[in-house]
Amino acid sequence: MSYTLDRKMPPAPADVSGPKPLDGGWGWMVVFGAHISIGFAYSTPKALSIFFKEIQEDLGASYSEIAWISSIMLAVMYAGGPVSSMLVSRFGSRPVVMMGGLMCGVSMVTASFGSSIVYLYLCIGIIGGWGLCFNLNASLTIISKYFLAKRPLANGLAMAGSPVFLCFLAPVNQFLLGHYGWRGSLLILGGMMLNCCVAGALMRPVAQPCDPRACAPPQEVKQTNNTKSSGSCMKNVKTFVDLSFFKDQGFIIYLVGNVMFIFGAYAPIVFLSAYAISLGVEEYSAAYLLSIMGFVDMFVRPGTGLIANSKWIRPRIQYLFSFAMVFNGTFHLLCPLMTTYTLLVAYAVFFGVGFGMVFALIFECLMDLMGSQRFPSAVGLVTIIECFPMLLGPPAAGFLVDIFGDYKYLFFMCGGVITTGGLFLFVMNVYNYNRLDRASRGDDAEQNQNTTENQEQVSSSEAQMELMDPEAKETNTAQLDPEDRQETG
């Protein structure tokens, strides 16, 4: 596939409405930076649990009080999405990621001097959570700015940071704990998280920063009631809590499917080793299951990115996503049948595959739906909504275990919810794309700029954009039509 940039005419300098994706070159350094950044974001809340026992003994708190640290961190990381989106659109990714890295470092360093649980909630949970939130959001955004043709691969590689860092941080944390105790370990961990600043430095800005005259992140243009081509930066604030996203059918479908996935995704991870132990597996072997899962995940994510990038799959990436979800859910449903250790290992492997596939595609699909201009605010909205199932999922599953005294109901619930979500996505996407295709064929006469190449590659999303807002030409296809914009804008 060849995306020739800018075939029609050079963009007017004052009106660079969007970046031309580079799809290579420095972009790979950006992917590396995003890899580090996302890696820390996802793996830190989990890796911190290694310190919990010591902190618990030292501060005299109960296990559930300590476990709240991770939960608060995850909650803030997801809930801070919209704010992070706003900052990214205002300042670009680089300052936000560097700020995030700095906040994470500061949070860990200050936490190392803590002497009460509430202090740790504040430092690690809130400040650390904010830092990670900035990291996550900004990294995803900059990938969407740097890549288009190879975006699924870039996403897969960047998201692979999560299992890689988890595999790396877990033994490192153990080592640090043995040598320096939890305080020293938090101090050093804070230092390591400052490397996110390095990752941020790699994220060279692409679009120009917001200046009053041409402060036109095309969210402005997207507002149906806004025909002005530029506006003050304050107006941007409104657009990021923009509820107009909810008018977008594709977005709603994606959101529902995602919520269902997140609800069921984390509980099996939390309870897998407990389940294995209840079957009589030895403690270390049970913990090993999760390492297997993480290890498989590490390779599946870039692999899925590569597959999703292929000519066959790319236009149908939403279907691949729903397939991945169904795959994941099915194995959860089968888990209660796995009663021996070998079968559990097999389950862990397939779990890793399914999990990796879904997570490699989860943001890629959103980028595909929204396009790189709307993505920053969309991702903020998605993460804050996903906060709820993420926090509710594991306790709900634990509640089931407590009532029935049997782990299989947990797996049935999680598998059922995820599979239903996947099937829902699949069916609704088929319906939605058919509807959009019919609509776009009707609009075709007006759109004489659309080449067959466009239709081939990303016809569904483009058609969707056109349907939503004929003013805005989505840069999804890397084909800018500033001419068009000037005509209609």
Next chain:
Amino acid sequence: MQQPHRRRDRLTQRTEERTTMTAAWRQLPVLILLILAPCRTVSSKSVDPTTQPLVSIASQPTDTRSVVLQESVDQTTQTLVSIAPQPTDTRSFVLKGDTTFKNVELLNPVNLSLECVWTGSQNKQPSITGYWRKDGAEVQDSRVTVNLKEQQYNLTKVFSIASEENLGNYTCVFGNEFEMYFILGAPQMGEIRDKPIVSYVGDIVVLICKMDEKKPKPNTWTWYKFNGTDREEISAATDPHRYLTINDGWKTKLKVKNVSEADSGLYHCGAVYNISTSMTHVELKVITIMEPLKPFISILIEVIILVAAILIYERSRSKKKEAEANGPNAEPKNAQPQTEDNGGEKSSSVRQRKA
């Protein structure tokens, strides 16, 4: 994430007591003899610090227990022999088969009857010599001739376990062919913390020792710190400003205030029972704040260097590009790579004119 490192007692108790009435009846005459013997009350809840072995207690055992090793029982089975005030029953455990052992935990002085049952090798001789060894040394007058009865050899002996020195490894040997052994001791603490507790100078540190709650409660706890080869007892009495012990049934805590680097080392805690004290240790490591600070500072420097390097590199490249843009129109060979290399800055986008 799963709870990490829940340390468990590896030797999970799968107690299976098999009483064999035949064995019990055999012990009866011995029992009667012993019960009639004068008894001294078991007492002494505290350890006399001046005696070497940390245990105390009644010199005359007042009851009998019988333990028999049995093949079908697992190697790691622990048998807890606990004492009722007026012991009258006997318990026996039979062990047969391949070399196996059994952990027997005792609380009080007791007369213990140990029985080994072996089904014999390929050629079952009508009688073989059997004897007992304690801790490797043969027990005197223990050599007996064991006859093959009902396809098995049966070797029994009653041992008087009065004090700590009677505890240990008791092996029954059948000829030169077969051995089984009992390990007699006080209840052991299963959770041994392998990693040191790390603390910082000036901090307050709490060292914890726990006995499995399924095992009997220790009478009391003692704490020791080794000074070279000497053992020095620690208690609130010896140094109330620095040490505070909180004994709470199955758990004991030693609180050390204002630790300094000299406080590093091994701390031994002992669960005191009538028969003996079972010891385990906890390691404390005290470090100054400087220790973790060094790697932290080095990482910080690395981060600063990398960030500066990246930004400087970028600055120099953009300056180069500006120079080229201002200079004579770019040579053709520059135009091509730059479409791929540059970060899409404004100036470069202008350059992307494809004629």
